[in-house]
Amino acid sequence: MLEIFSNFCAYTLIPFLTGSNHAPEVYISDGFYLNWRQMKRSMLKAKTYVKGICLDIGAGKAPYKRYLEGACENYIITDSEKTHSHMFKDSHANFVVAEATALPFEDASMDTVVLTQVLEHVFEYEKAMHEAMRVLKPKGVMLLSVPFMYQAHATPYDFHRFSEYGLRTLLQKHGLEVLEWHYQGYLGTTLFCIINGFIWEKLACVRFLRNTVLLPFVLSLFTCNNLLGLLLDGIPAKHFSPNFFVIARK
Template sequence: MQMMERLCHYFSYKLIPILTGSIHQPDVYVTDGFFLNWRQMKKSILKASHYVKGKCLDIGAGQAPYKKYLEEKCTEYIISDSSLTHKEMFKASDVQFVNAEATSLPFASETMDTVILTQVLEHVFDYQDVIIEAKRVLKKEGILLLSVPFIYQAHAQPYDFFRFSEFGLKTLLEKNGFEVIEFHYQGYLGTTLISIINGYIWDRTSKFRCFRNIVCLPIILPIFVFNNIIGLFLDTFKAQSFSPNFFVICRNRD
């Protein structure tokens, strides 16, 4: 029994991250169930990188997957996260971060040139307080890079509280003193459908995790590859109303 547990742990935390490229997020391989989502996020970050400058704060960063693309643009790159959720969501993480809730940051007002807030708002019940805090620590004319899910599966449970429409997100930002500079749809019907299908396959088999990760892996990964290729094709039809995620570049106008 102990031997099987060690084997399952090896496949789950060593082999699968190598086979799917999840250890290189967002540069995951097409074998990863969320390849399309990571691809879109990387594309958005690279497009927005020329806005990044000075002292940067990456709020709720988790394992800070975008640091490698942005830190050269910054004089200082600060990572903050909640130790409680970080420990649960990233069991093998060795990222050094400032332990802080997104609603109560331990930084002086108007000290940051750039704030990065990717896939965080849906995990905070008082999400408007996060926007207020991001604005507080930003200098005037400072830049906020923000992404949120729209049509996306429940994840990081039980810390998954909200979804945001395009119009609700724009209104939230504008009412809190931000000017929307650019608004991006992170994929369309293909990314939305395939991420849900792949997520369903992975989630439904999680009750038999060891069996899935050891025995079924040679079947599941090729299915992900096939699905992801289909998703790339479907995304050529730009159905904006069916986007899984939104990415916004905005400026602190006050």
């Protein structure tokens, strides 16, 4: 009975209270609210660049489809079968089973490529970039995001972090022209998302208590931390950005 109640809290109550099942439309009580907020803002701005056939590589539950598909003729979702089953076990999204390093599409067949929060999970990330560029049409647009200062996630499939200068060099190497560069938050987002993640992870040792008795206190703390993060982000500090989002053209 306790296990049933614990699972109800974990898979029904907590998503209801945090909005996590509707990411990036999460509530301020969610531990990663600040990160999701930034990604939502970037995607809404990127929508004006999206057109034609859009390929979302390593999409998981395809959380950004709701923002972009209206601007596309066709929205194609791909993901690795192994990674998808590990990270998105409850996903019912239709997707093409494909590794980011071996896409089953013809050269120059896509008008838009979405590659968000993927390269850190691909050990051969240069090969993944080459594949994304191969299927992208000349003058096609790529929406790309990568983490810089961010906790280990989706372990053990977490291999890389990218500084601004490393990412700019990577884009230049693959012949991409940067149209927009977004610092997705500053010290506030970096600091408090890591703190929230640390709290949630360390309380996993008392998972039942975390998901029941302690839950109101934890979510209240996340809400306070997120408000503080929003205030601190009012001070621009690009060297403390947790994530970079780029709109680029081939």
